[in-house]
Amino acid sequence: xxxxxxxxxxxxxxxxxxxxxxxxxxxxxxxxxxxxxxxxxxxxxxxxxxxxxxxxxxxxxxxxxxxxxxxxxxxxxxxxxxxxxxxxxxxxxxxxxxxxxxxxxxxxxxxxxxxxxxxxxxxxxxxxxxxxxxxxxxxxxxxxxxxxxxxxxxxxxxxxxxxxxxxxxxxxxxxxxxxxxxxxxxxxxxxxxxxxxxxxxxxxxxxxxxxxxxxxxxxxxxxxxxxxxxxxxxxxxxxxxxxxxxxxxxxxxxxxxxxxxxxxxxxxxxxxxxxxxxxxxxxxxxxxxxxxxxxxxxxxxxxxxxxxxxxxxxxxxxxxxxxxxxxxxxxxxxxxxxxxxxxxxxxxxxxxxxxxxxxxxxxxxxxxxxxxxxxxxxxxxxxxxxxxxxxxxxxxxxxxxxxxxxxxxxxxxxxxxxxxxxxxxxxx
Amino acid sequence: xxxxxxxxxxxxxxxxxxxxxxxxxxxxxxxxxxxxxxxxxxxxxxxxxxxxxxxxxxxxxxxxxxxxxxxxxxxxxxxxxxxxxxxxxxxxxxxxxxxxxxxxxxxxxxxxxxxxxxxxxxxxxxxxxxxxxxxxxxxxxxxxxxxxxxxxxxxxxxxxxxxxxxxxxxxxxxxxxxxxxxxxxxxxxx
Numbered sequence: 001x002x003x004x005x006x007x008x009x010x011x012x013x014x015x016x017x018x019x020x021x022x023x024x025x026x027x028x029x030x031x032x033x034x035x036x037x038x039x040x041x042x043x044x045x046x047x048x049x050x051x052x053x054x055x056x057x058x059x060x061x062x063x064x065x066x067x068x069x070x071x072x073x074x075x076x077x078x079x080x081x082x083x084x085x086x087x088x089x090x091x092x093x094x095x096x097x098x099x100x101x102x103x104x105x106x107x108x109x110x111x112x113x114x115x116x117x118x119x120x121x122x123x124x125x126x127x128x129x130x131x132x133x134x135x136x137x138x139x140x141x142x143x144x145x146x147x148x149x150x151x152x153x154x155x156x157x158x159x160x161x162x163x164x165x166x167x168x169x170x171x172x173x174x175x176x177x178x179x180x181x182x183x184x185x186x187x188x189x190x191x192x193x194x195x196x197x198x199x200x201x202x203x204x205x206x207x208x209x210x211x212x213x214x215x216x217x218x219x220x221x222x223x224x225x226x227x228x229x230x231x232x233x234x235x236x237x238x239x240x241x242x243x244x245x246x247x248x249x250x251x252x253x254x255x256x257x258x259x260x261x262x263x264x265x266x267x268x269x270x271x272x273x274x275x276x277x278x279x280x281x282x283x284x285x286x287x288x289x290x291x292x293x294x295x296x297x298x299x300x301x302x303x304x305x306x307x308x309x310x311x312x313x314x315x316x317x318x319x320x321x322x323x324x325x326x327x328x329x330x331x332x333x334x335x336x337x338x339x340x341x342x343x344x345x346x347x348x349x350x351x352x353x354x355x356x357x358x359x360x361x362x363x364x365x366x367x368x369x370x371x372x373x374x375x376x377x378x379x380x381x382x383x384x385x386x387x388x389x390x391x392x393x394x395x396x397x398x399x400x401x402x403x404x405x406x407x408x409x410x411x412x413x414x415x416x417x418x419x420x421x422x423x424x425x426x427x428x
Numbered sequence: 429x430x431x432x433x434x435x436x437x438x439x440x441x442x443x444x445x446x447x448x449x450x451x452x453x454x455x456x457x458x459x460x461x462x463x464x465x466x467x468x469x470x471x472x473x474x475x476x477x478x479x480x481x482x483x484x485x486x487x488x489x490x491x492x493x494x495x496x497x498x499x500x501x502x503x504x505x506x507x508x509x510x511x512x513x514x515x516x517x518x519x520x521x522x523x524x525x526x527x528x529x530x531x532x533x534x535x536x537x538x539x540x541x542x543x544x545x546x547x548x549x550x551x552x553x554x555x556x557x558x559x560x561x562x563x564x565x566x567x568x569x570x571x572x573x574x575x576x577x578x579x580x581x582x583x584x585x586x587x588x589x590x591x592x593x594x595x596x597x598x599x600x601x602x603x604x605x606x607x608x609x610x611x612x613x614x615x616x617x618x
Contacts, residue, residue, distance in 0.1 A: 048587070048590045048591065048594065049590055050594050051591075051593030051596065051597045051598075052568070052575040052589070052590050054593075054597055055565075055569055055575075055593055055597070057574045057575045058575065059574070059576075079598075082598075082601045082604075083597040083598065085604065086598075086600040086603075089547060089550035089600055089604075090550070090565065091470070091547070091550075091551065098462055098465055102479055102482065103454075103457055105479075106482055106483050106487075107450070109483045109487055110453055110486055110487045110490040113487050113491055115448075116449065116450035116453070118451070120454065128451075132454065132457075242451070242455055245451045246449065246451040246452070249449065249451045
């Protein structure tokens with residue numbers, strides 16, 4: 001894969017051409033800048049040209065002058081050979097695209113040989129993998145690509161909404177919303193307290209309060225100034241994500257050894273207008289990281305793939321678990337018609353069979369009448385089948401509910417409710 | 429040297445690895461995987477062999493974090509050295525498994541191993557040199573610019589462009605003479 005340029009000039013030998021059209025000694029000015037004419041015999045100047053000469057990056061005249069000099073000057077001749085050999089060692093980098101799945105194989109191999117004393121919890125693994133994958137994409141990006149425009153898209157309940165930003169702006173968005181989770185486990189909030197609304201949550205387990213993801217993002221964008229457009233957006237995001245993975249690992253170990261039900265994954269993280277258990281918050285951030293990495297990859301025209309099957313399965317599961325609540329919320333706000341009848345909590349109710357195809361897929365049974373109802377295959381009234389990545393694109397609001405490439409049969413309203421509720425899970 | 433992590437980062441990483449923090453292992457991989465894989469690939473010239481050498485190197489570090497001595501140099505050069513040794517070791521192993529060979533074949537093979545090791549050291553030096561030197565070399569070599577064009581592109585004097593090209597090659601040439609991944613620059617002119 002290495003690039004071989006045309007060979008540099010022939011090695012210095014006895015039959016070197018002499019300096020053309022030159023007479024009289026050049027003034028020993030010691031000037032480092034070779035003049036257009038007449039100064040090419042000065043030893044210092046000729047020596048300074050050795051690197052350029054070895055790379056065939058001098059004018060013809062200079063090349064000839066250097067080669068003449070090499071026949072008389074042993075130290076220069078020795079260096080010239082050395083530098084010429086060094087040119088042969090230059091290769092283009094050929095490992096720009098490390099297989100993103102190599103990371104999990106390498107880490108698994110290590111942990112098999114020496115189990116971790118402080119493991120990364122399984123529910124944090126997708127966030128760990130997705131942030132690493134995005135970071136690898138960012139590493140190879142050119143300065144101007146950070147300014148590339150990105151159109152963020154989501155489904156606001158009725159239609160697709162968009163917001164313009166840049167690649168660097170997307171990183172700021174991820175940083176600002178990840179910050180909710182960071183603050184939830186005791187790390188500093190990347191947004192200054194003074195910039196947040198007065199009822200902003202303090203660190204620690206919090207009920208739903210404070211600024212929601214969209215508000216936080218707008219605040220961060222208004223504060224971040226130049227970072228909005230430069231590679232400087234990368235480091236704070238990466239540092240925070242590393243710190244989150246480190247601290248939540250310790251938290252899980254500590255809580256695991258304590259008695260009681262206040263385990264790490266159950267702690268509530270406030271998203272402003274709602275809250276999620278810490279476990280789901282990390283899955284949510286992994287999902288967002290993947291989707292926004294896709295936005296970035298699209299903007300700069302890089303290929304990007306889905307997460308590994310085991311992680312994709314956890315992300316699909318998160319969305320599927322949120323569907324009953326999302327259906328109920330749409331009914332409360334009048335975006336969906338009321339249910340056929342209220343099912344008693346725990347009682348079997350009408351059910352939709354969500355079949356996710358492909359690696360990482362599976363079967364989910366969604367209660368249609370109320371979030372508390374029990375779903376069961378026997379009470380199935382409708383069936384939706386779609387690919388895991390397509391389902392995630394729908395849940396991210398990148399695909400319109402009725403345009404999703406889904407196979408379905410059964411109760412039409414139930415199918416519509418579930419497709420729209422899936423898209424409604426999206427937000428900025 | 430450019431790209432080296434600060435000594436504080438190195439020591440902290442070593443402690444975290446010793447403590448058995450899986451999160452630290454992930455960070456180590458994120459920081460050094462492309463270096464390790466690139467060097468292993470240069471020596472072994474095979475994607476699968478480079479993948480498996482990468483697994484070996486990280487497993488070795490994870491199992492033996494105490495073998496890193498921060499007083500001897502940055503973690504980055506330690507890892508590069510380890511990678512080169514493990515990759516050339518694997519190359520020798522491959523040769524041995526191919527069966528007995530004549531002294532001439534053995535000599536030719538040793539020469540191949542030496543060349544591969546030198547190439548890996550050179551790659552390491554290129555990734556470690558100050559970015560100002562690397563940029564000049566890349567323009568002159570990969571983009572075939574002469575030193576005057578290189579100077580204009582970099583916004584420096586022609587004198588400075590010549591100096592960078594020469595110094596960059598001087599650093600690179602130490603790949604032939606220095607056996608280990610010493611931080612390049614020891615012994616070059618200012």
